[in-house]
Amino acid sequence: MLNEERVILMTRMASYENGEGRGNMSIGNYFRSDYIGKEVLKAVICATISFGLCFALYLFYDFEGFMLNIYKMDLLQFVKNILILYAVVVVIYGVISYIIFSIRYKRAKKSLKKYYNNLRKLSGLYD
């Protein structure tokens, strides 16, 4: 005999598992610090690549002028300025990533809690 309540609950849970739940479950496998650390690390790598690209564009933009002035300018100061700019970009982007992924982790955990409650409810319906 079909139990309607059980079927409805199972359908809802299956749809959750295939959709939103899939991402949430992969997040739920991590501890908070591991998940956020991994994502912030990825963010730092992405920011580094992006900064590198922008810096390369900046260099190519006036490559001849740069090569002419390379011996006249204070190279140490130039590198220092670039590094400070890089640090600022990476820190800002890292902080934004930290905030976004903290919120995502919190949301995923909350949603998974609901899912596990439903699982418990479902197992209760079999007793």
Next chain:
Amino acid sequence: MTSLLVFKEYLKKFYGSYEVFITPILKFLLAGLSLLVINTSLGFMEKINNAAILLIAALMCSFLPVGFILFFAALFILLHLYALALEVAVVALALFMVMFLMYFRFSPKDTLVVLLTPICFMLRIPYVMPIAMGLVGTPASAVSVSCGTIVYYLVSYVSGNATTLSAMDAGEASARFRMVIDSMLGSKGMLVTVAAFAITVIVVYTIRRMSIDHSWTIAMIGGAIINMVILLLGDLIYDTKVSVIGVMFGTAVSVLLAKVLQFFVLNLDYSRTEKVQFEDDEYYYYVKAVPKITVSTPTKTVKKINTQRHSVSSQNRGGTRSTGTRGAGRTRSYDQE
């Protein structure tokens, strides 16, 4: 209105029944349209500027995840730009990479906006994008719409200056490079449009979230006006050469399209709004509940008129035993009708 709602229900039912086929077809059409737009506006590489390649790429996109449409579009743009000048392709590649690495990591769902914004620009209705994203998206969608706008301006700049760029010698690589970057950074039109669209997304989103009646309609009209004002002010201050009639007409069409979007996404009956207040141990709740307008689709009943009924009943009247059972069956089905 009721017939429109019934039509919506039919569409929903139809989509629900044939989703497996409709989604790939829609993806195919979107990919085909995007690649066609790219090929017509750029079209510098002969090898990929033909219908067969376009169809193959669009077919592949129809079975792959949505993000691949953007991937193929970016690839086509880069190949066309490479055929024109390596430096232009390098600038475009850097732009795409920064977009993907810095922003689309956070909101992969918004990637489609980058594709739709340039298409809407080509169709002369770009103003629909910030309004629509303000209605269905988040304030972060402002970045997606801005990225789409930048891509459009890059493509339109290259397509408009192709002769100048290709006429330059290979030795002038640095000058070509500078020319593209200067045009992008110095394009006042692009900067004003990006600012107008970003502000419009945020304004529409903020008004849409307010607890006022008809917030969606007010949001889209308010957003459209603000968008128009910023674009025209930008034209006055920076001489961006926007067409006043074009902006007004495009905005009007965009509002109408946004209204159609609203009809499909959210349709509320404000005449039946209920305001209730209650409390629990920790909070006091002021709740405003607005019911959605729903109609049930009329069910069609097919009435079968049995042409043989007369002959059978006449046979029954004749009293033959063999047809008696069949005749009884038919009479029963007639009664049910």
